Amino acid sequence: MKNQENIRLFISLGLAGLLIAAILWLLGRVVRPEKEYSGQFQPNSASISPSYINSPLKNRMSLGEKVFVREGRPSDKDAGSKAFEAGDFSTAVSKFQVSLQAKRNDPETLVYLNNAKIGKSKSLKVAVVVPIGISLNEAEETLRGVAQAQDEVNSSGGINGLPLQLEVISIDNFDVMKEISVELVKDTSIVAVVGFSRDSSIYNKGGLVMVSTINPKRPSQPTQYVFYATPKFDVFSDAIASYITKKTRLTNIAICSDSTFLVNQEKISQEIVEQYTDSIKKYGGKVTSTACDLSAPDFQPSAFLSQAISDGAEGLILIPRPDKLNLAIDVARENKGRLPLFSYQGVYTERTLKYGQADVKGMVFGVSWHNDVVGNKSFAQKAIGLWGGEVSPRTATAYDALQTIIAGLKQGNTRQELQKALSNPKFSALGATGKIQFSQTGDRKGGVFLVKVEPCNPSQSCNSSTGYRFKLLE
Incomplete structure (x- = not known):
């Protein structure tokens, strides 16, 4: 999809962008391991974040009761959020649907719509950490990937009969990453995380699977609970x-x-x-x-x-x-x-x-991905249907991250069973670019694709309004 203009604070790669990877790698070098947490995961009912989470962090978490992406939002989005917070899920569903009709490419609304459809029913909850307050463009690209994966699995009957619920975690600075990671580990209703964190010790010691959307340069050491949806830097x-x-x-x-x-x-x-x-x-x-x-x-x-x-x-x-x-x-x-x-x-x-x-x-x-890559063509086609245009490698990576978790949860829906499934050398899942597999170090197997900036061909359709495009090199 065409990237929207965004001049907010920097963040980039996001193996999606490389800048993100570098930032988070260095951030992780100053974070220290936390104490180990225990607790068995149980399928949860739709609810606001646990009360033990302190107020500043709780304000960064939402199943649908808070609107983080406020730019150009239809009024029905706010109405849906208020209804969700009040527990009026039927009204929330209606309002979110109307909001999507007005702004179809808003992934936060699609996530909240799917969560509202779940209501108080039993579900499997995955947290998604996105930098909405740092770079809205990159955050929305990530949300489009997980929203599409959630929409697909819930529309097909869920994970062994249980729908997938996503909790959006919005960050506006990297100083809160350690606290966020610790709180996610504490919340035993969360079975996995899609996001980023260079300090794998918090997730490894806490026994919570995280599938990272970026992959910083780092020593290749075996990992227990942290996996990477993109190849190494x-x-x-x-x-x-x-x-x-x-x-x-x-x-x-x-x-x-x-x-x-x-x-x-x-x-x-x-x-x-x-x-x-x-x-x-x-x-x-x-x-x-x-x-x-x-x-x-x-x-x-x-x-x-x-x-x-x-x-x-x-x-x-x-x-x-x-x-x-x-x-x-x-x-x-x-x-x-x-x-x-x-x-x-x-x-x-x-x-x-x-x-x-x-x-x-x-x-x-x-x-890490291009629309012309021969892989899972249905992903690109469905993305255009959902968002009205082509999407970015960051969206494809986020989609792959959640598809990995979905495939693992089908083999067992506890934190420990998920980790066991993803650690199996024979594990694989179908992602945007085809088969997803991991090495012993948790790195995504596979390579990258080279693109070249070229003028659009006047006789052919162009996925950019600029007159130029990123052409996949054969």
Whole structure:
């Protein structure tokens, strides 16, 4: 689906975006394990979050009683939420249905509609952590994936007869991630989580399965309760490095990043650059020593490009902050096609096409999913039917995360049984790109797909209003 404009605070990859992965990886490095919690999961009835959760955290959680996505919402959405909170589920269903008719691409409303249909009936509850207060666009893309998976399973009779209920967890800053994770572990009505957290110890010790929508670079160590719906971070950088050195035959690459990627005073940009540098070297290339900091007060694209070319650069990898995409586009515009351009999944956004136009033509980067990928074609078709347009890799990844949980719950609906199912080497589920399987370290098996920015063909339909598109490379 066409990405909506969003200039709110940064977050990107989300293996969906890579920036998200890097942020959360570093965030996890400062989080410490919590005490182990015990408690057996029981199928729950629709209810507001447990009373033991402190008020600030409770205000971030909703089955339908709170509206987090408020931008452009129809009035019936608020009415449905109030009815849900009052326990008037029939009215909530009616109001949410009307709201969806007015705004069909609102995934939060579809989740609440499905929850309202459950009412107080027994169900299986999964929490979904999304950064609504940080980046609405990315949050809605994630919600579209889980909403579609929930809608499909409930429409087909549920999980062994039990409907699936989703609890939306909205965050507006990363400082609350530790508290959120701890509280989700405490809530024994929750059987699993779709979201993100680099500190797997909270989920491992608490015995709660989390399927992460992003996969940061990290030591490959066996995991118990944390699984990743996308391949490891280095799979993406390796894919680009292999393409650069083997396909385009370039051996000397310049990298331009933004040093203002800071979380807990640590430089995310440095970690990303190191990963790409390692991958380039792994495939026989090298990275120039040309310094490039997009956010430097005295940074001049023309001066950088002149120096990079003087240093022998044959290609350029741009790694901008998504909320400062214009800085990278300035470099691309000044480049005037002299150096082939490459990037990372964080630029997979309508903004790249809208503001980059011909300046980013030919730029190549890796994504976890593309509409033209030969896999589960029914996913893309159903997505268009639900949302009125094509969706993003982030939506596909979130869909895969919840489909993994659904497949596991069909083998056993307790936390322990779910973990056992997903840990089985023979486990598999059908996702947006086909078969989902995990390695012993909990990583998604499989590779990535390369896309290239190209002009739309005037004689063919285009999934972008910008005149440019992300074309899947064969």
